[in-house]
């Protein structure tokens with residue numbers, strides 16, 4: 534069981550702070566949000582207004598066609614120019630990497646940086662159907678330096694029973710020296726234009742900040758795997774009244790996986806995995822649909838070593854009854870004598886037959902699923918420990934509330950807000966209790982999509 538006192542006592546640079554940074558989120562203690570009128574950009578966009586009580590789900594602006602959308606990019610200040618980044622080119626990929634490495638997300642002391650890689654971008658930014666012109670950059674004309682970036686990837690989404698062709702927006706980043714100059718709205722308008730030109734009018738994005746208006750909010754959870762390393766790099770401190778040995782013992786992970794028929798997923802599993810995944814996801818309200826090709830891209834990493842995504846199945850007599858996956862995005866640790874990297878894993882997509890033959894909230898079905906998820910995610914922890922991962926993260930989406938506490942995940946104070954562009958939707962359960970912000974084991978989450 535997660536010991537709340539221990540979790541509170543974690544660090545001067547606490548795991549909570551680290552996770553807020555990962556989520557780019559904000560803590561509960563931060564000041565009240567702006568009023569709608571203060572969102573000078575967002576109040577002009579087709580998004581639900583803050584505190585709007587949605588009485589009907591659906592598109593906000595309807596009836597536009599690509600012909601209504603300007604063919605040329607928006608004007609930029611004279612010193613800058615739009616560029617389409619070529620992420621098939623190693624040098625251009627490196628420029629995106631360097632912009633994000635230096636300017637994407639940082640903790641207060643700038644001690645930790647996301648250690649992106651070309652492989653990570655191949656995976657995250659080039660799924661089937663990706664478009665080069667959706668990798669948008671801004672360069673300084675004189676020097677050619679890349680100073681801003683935003684990306685879109687195609688996604689077929691469903692909000693409850695409505696399926697829509699959409700994009701997911703990610704990696705919005707502006708060089709620190711160009712912050713607070715209203716460049717972000719220009720980037721957002723430009724990616725909107727480029728997406729609209731393809732006759733796509735909806736988008737999904739996650740932001741730690743509160744903007745008008747989240748359709749749901751999930752909470753970050755973390756599970757230390759190598760507590761001494763987290764202590765060394767300053768993520769953790771020894772809680773009062775505890776010994777190091779007690780902390781290590783608390784977070785001990787076994788050496789062997791326990792799921793029957795556990796093995797690495799391979800390409801030929803995809804048809805069965807897709808069928809199972811579709812059944813599992815059909816019980817949730819905000820989901821992404823994957824074709825077999827897309828599922829393969831997202832779950833089967835073609836590399837033999839240094840994989841970004843790891844996926845395992847449980848197979849019994851040739852039948853796949855479950856799969857579970859996680860991806861790795863380590864941190865570079867700056868200014869630390871003993872550690873250069875910190876291994877960070879994130880729970881990704883999974884599906885299980887357990888309880889699937891019963892309604893989602895049937896007690897016996899819930900128990901079967903909870904037991905199975907503890908086994909599957911518990912085995913991910915075993916694998917991650919073997920891979921040298923120091924902390925394993927999950928948000929409160931999917932059915933995660935069913936295993937978080939038993940597997941000793943601690944609640945972070947980072948929250949992840951999900952937004953839909955040009956679509957109003959009734960609120961969707963994010964897996965946390967509205968008042969206490971603790972994982973809601975009873976209602977769980979209806980969010981099935983996992984954003985990178």
Ligand SMILES: CCCCCCCCCCCCCC(=O)SCCNC(=O)CCNC(=O)[C@H](O)C(C)(C)COP(=O)(O)OP(=O)(O)OC[C@H]1O[C@@H](n2cnc3c(N)ncnc32)[C@H](O)[C@@H]1OP(=O)(O)O
Pocket residue numbers: 557571572573574575576636637638700702703704705706707708711712713714715716717718721724725728729733734735736738739740741742744954955
């Ligand atoms: C159909 C297709 C549609 C496609 C588009 C769908 C929408 C996609 C939306 C994007 C999804 C991105 C998903 C991700 O990648 S979330 C990750 C965002 N990136 C980071 O946090 C990295 C570090 N930070 C930065 O690089 C900058 O601070 C950014 C670029 C975030 C803002 O730059 P800057 O700090 O220099 O600000 P400004 O003066 O230019 O502009 C200020 C205006 O921008 C609004 N703002 C600030 N941060 C965000 C934010 N994260 N999402 C949306 N809006 C944001 C802000 O409320 C204000 O508007 P308003 O308050 O006056 O109204």
